[in-house]
Amino acid sequence: MAKSNILVGLLCALTVSAVGAHGISPTRLQAPSGSKVIGFQFKAMNFLSRAATYRVECYRNALAFPVPCLAMPKQFRLSANGSRPFRVRLDTNGKDGLYYVCTAYIPEPGEASVITRTCARFGVGVDPETRGAEPE
Amino acid sequence: MKKSLLAVALSFGAVSAAHAFSVDTTGRVENACVFTEVSAGDFGSNAIDPTALSTSHVGGSGPVVSFTFTGQPTLAITGPTSFSTAPELGEIVPVFTTLASTTAKGSLTFSGNSASTVYTTGSGDTVNLGLQVSTGSETNFPAGDYAAATTLTCS
DSSP states (O other): OHHHHHHHHOOSOOOEEOOOOEEEEOOEEEEOTTOSEEEEEEEEEEOSSSOEEEEEEEEESEEEEEOOOEEESSEEEEOTTOEEEEEEEEEOTTOOEEEEEEEEEEOOTTOOSEEEEEEEEEEESSOTTTSSSOOO | OHHHHHHHHHHHHHHHHOOOOOOOOOOOOOOEEEEEEEEOOBOOOOTTOTTEEETTSTTOBOOEEEEEEESSOEEEEEOOSSOSBOOOOTTOOOEEEEEEEETTTEEOOOBTTEEEEEOOSOSEEEEEEEEEEEOSSSOOOOSSOOBOOEEEEEO
C-alpha cells in the first residue's frame, strides 16, 4: 500500500522552462454604456525563443465567468519572438461591465501544469482601470 | 517725445517677438506583464497521508512563476477545482486548496480558489505556489498519475 502511495505521489519530473512569455496589446479599452457589440483588433506577442500556441478567451467582470466571443483566429501559433493581429467581436447584450479579452498560453504536451494568461480590459460603461467609474 | 515714441515702438517689437510655444512630450504606459519563467510543481510522496496530495509533502515542490510588468497591472491566481489528469476516482470528490506567496507581496489571501493583487510599485515579482488536495474522506487516493493546473492571469 505504501509503495502504491509513493507512486501516487511521484508525478512528472520538475521541469523548468520559460513558458507563457507572451503579451497582448492594447491592454485598456473603453466603450460607451449600452454598447451592444464591442470589437477590436488586438496584437498577440510571443516573447519565447520558440514557437508557441495561444488561445483567445473572453470573460465578463471576473475571470470565473467566461463569455462567448468571436475571435479570428480563435487559436493560433506564433513563431519565436513573433506577433500577429487577431480580431475579437463580443456581443454584450447591452450589459455594461468589465470585459476581459485574453490570450492563454497552451502548454505543449508534457509541459508545466501552470497556465498563464495576459488580458486586455475592455470597459463598457465603466472605467477599465478603476471599474465602476463612468467613462469619460 | 521722439525718445518716447522709440521706446513704445521697441516695446511693441519686444511683445511681438515674445511668442510662447508649447511643446508636448507624450508617451504611453501600458499595463503589461511578461511571464518570464515557470517551474512546474510536483506533489510529494503521500505515504505520510494517503488521503492527501501536497506539494509540501516530502519530495514535492510548488510551482514558481516569475514575471515582469509595467504600469499597474493586476495579477490573479486561480487554483484548480479538478484534476486535469487522474485515475478513476470513484466516489472521491477531491478538495483543492491553493496557496500562494510572492516575493513582493508576501502571502496572498484566497477567496475560494482565487486571489488577486494589484502592483503599483516595482517591475517584477516571483510567485511561489502550493497545492494541497484531499479526498475529503478516509478513502485513499488510488494509484496513478495526477495533475492539476493553476492559472495565473495578468490584466
